[in-house]
Amino acid sequence: MDYERVRAVDPAVADALTAEVDRQRETLEMIASENHVSRAVLEAQGSALTNKYAEGYPGERYYAGCEHADEVEELAIERAQELWGAEHVNVQPHSGTQANMGVYLAMLDPGDKVLSLELSHGGHLSHGHPANFTGKTYEVEQYEVDPETGYIDYEGLDALAREFQPDIIVxxxxxxxxxxxxxxxxxxxEAVDAYHLADIAHITGLVAAGVHSSPVGVADFVTGSTHKTIRAGRGGIIMTSEEHASAVDAAVFPGAQGGPLMHNIAGKAVGFKEALEPEFTEYAERVVADAKALGERLQERGFSLVSGxxxxxxxxxxxRESHPDTTGGDAERALEQVGIILNKNTVPGETRSPFNPSGIRAGTPALAARGFDEDASREVADLIYRVVDNHDDTDVKAEVAEDVKALCADFPLYEE
Structure with a gap:
């Protein structure tokens, strides 16, 4: 990945791209929504399809010259249907948020009611936050996790739904x-005559591999991201029944978007093909096993995990319990300094600002993509503990930085 052609035209951008590859190679990516795709997916996303407008859908485009774009999109759709067992799939959304927008536009009117999980309890901006279009367009009520267990309070959700009478539950x-x-x-x-939208943005790959239960065939609509645990081209996806297919397709285009990003759809098609291979199930199982090992070791080191x-x-x-004077922002910054990349995060019952909250969120998809096993994940937990426990100690951080470099060398990314 030397970006020779970019360098010949724009050395500054080439320098930034090369530095980013080096950053990914030399750090441990643990932001739960990020992953490392294969070289094949990278190549597909950088393909000549970036030149092609293909407004409309396969066989019904508004421009000529779309026969190859049609082929790629049809492959992405067919593979998604096989992966998740969906009747109808739309692979054009540019992101998971755009996928959610497509469902809202298809089924709701401005002012309709949305019931969703509160952001600090684990929800998402596109589920109804007042800063997001959903919060500005619809009337939103939000449920929470049980403050004692950290699990979804299904009884509370049900009671709130019966009182609020939403048009859609997320x-x-x-x-x-x-x-x-x-x-x-x-x-x-069903009890309150509402639609059900299941947003599996984070767990698309886990659902596809069968290591997490599937909402496809249960919920009316299933949306997701295609670049997180599924490791495909960056973007979003909507899955639904044939009953709602036309409404969803019209909401995505021309309702919410213009021309689809065909190069991204090519990346989706390639990533979905990879996910249909037996090795992908092994990968997804490793993601979950690594996360369990990471969490258990963090608990052994005295950290409190939401839901245990x-x-x-x-x-x-x-x-708040183990390090009451350390914020999520403190931890994120100190860990980034040693090459462990994760994010500060709000926690249920949050009392601090979301810009400097009380928690951190750590994910294992990118570690598993490098081949990390449970022992390596436990080692990472130990490194996190050392840094958070000594986030102002430059000597400790220097030692941990060397350990991170060693792990990156043991589990290389994008080898030449």
């Missing part, structure tokens, strides 16, 4: 480490 989360009971939420949705552990690809650490 499940699926951004910082929730436990398996979701899709059927339980669907029962509530994880069933998925992430752990959410609440620092």
């Amino acid at each position: 499940s699926g989360y951004s910082a929730y480490p436990r398996e979701v009971d899709w059927e339980r939420i669907q029962e509530t949705a 552990g994880t069933d998925t690809h992430l752990v959410l650490v609440d620092l």
